[in-house]
């Protein structure tokens with residue numbers, strides 16, 4: 001059963017999730033699995049594998065987030081934004097993608113789960129102009145660090161930072177970041193039962 005499996009995985013982390021949050025994460029996987037058959041939202045087909053590769057891979061970032069207003073760029077079906085929003089109801093998340101079917105999926109999840117802290121936005125990131133800058137700009141499987149920073153340079157608030165979720169770190173990718181930015185952190189993320197390396201790279205603008 002998905003709920004038992006999720007509880008087992010969460011117990012292997014330092015995270016403390018309520019019963020409601022765990023139920024919502026399972027509902028998210030069920031919706032992802034249902035919509036995936038028609039809309040091809042993810043190449044991961046097995047719901048149990050989605051728990052590890054999508055849900056756990058996203059929620060482990062939560063303790064690293066600083067601030068309260070976040071945007072997830074190139075969010076696809078809401079990853080990592082939806083699991084993070086479920087687990088961090090005190091923070092708000094704009095989930096942005098250029099593809100309408102992905103934003104329609106996210107909107108359905110938001111209504112079905114009653115999430116109050118998620119705003120889905122269909123736009124190319126380069127064209128999106130927020131009224132107020134974000135404390136954090138999140139991305140997973142979106143673009144190279146260099147491209148992401150060039151396309152998203154206008155999104156953080158003055159004190160804000162970028163959080164890029166990466167697999168194995170490529171020193172060249174870190175060295176190639178555009179001028180005007182600096183890497184302020186790079187750390188491994190522990191995702192239970194994932195057979196691959198995961199890292200979080202933090203970048204900020206240099207003033």
Ligand SMILES: C[S@@+](CC[C@H](N)C(=O)[O-])C[C@H]1O[C@@H](n2cnc3c(N)ncnc32)[C@H](O)[C@@H]1O
Nearest residue numbers: 074075076079097098099123124125140141142
């Ligand atoms: C490989 S998917 C990753 C989705 C999700 N973040 C994940 O980890 O599963 C990349 C997503 O970025 C979106 N995308 C690519 N370029 C974009 C742009 N310039 N503006 C907004 N979204 C973009 C695509 O539509 C796609 O959904």
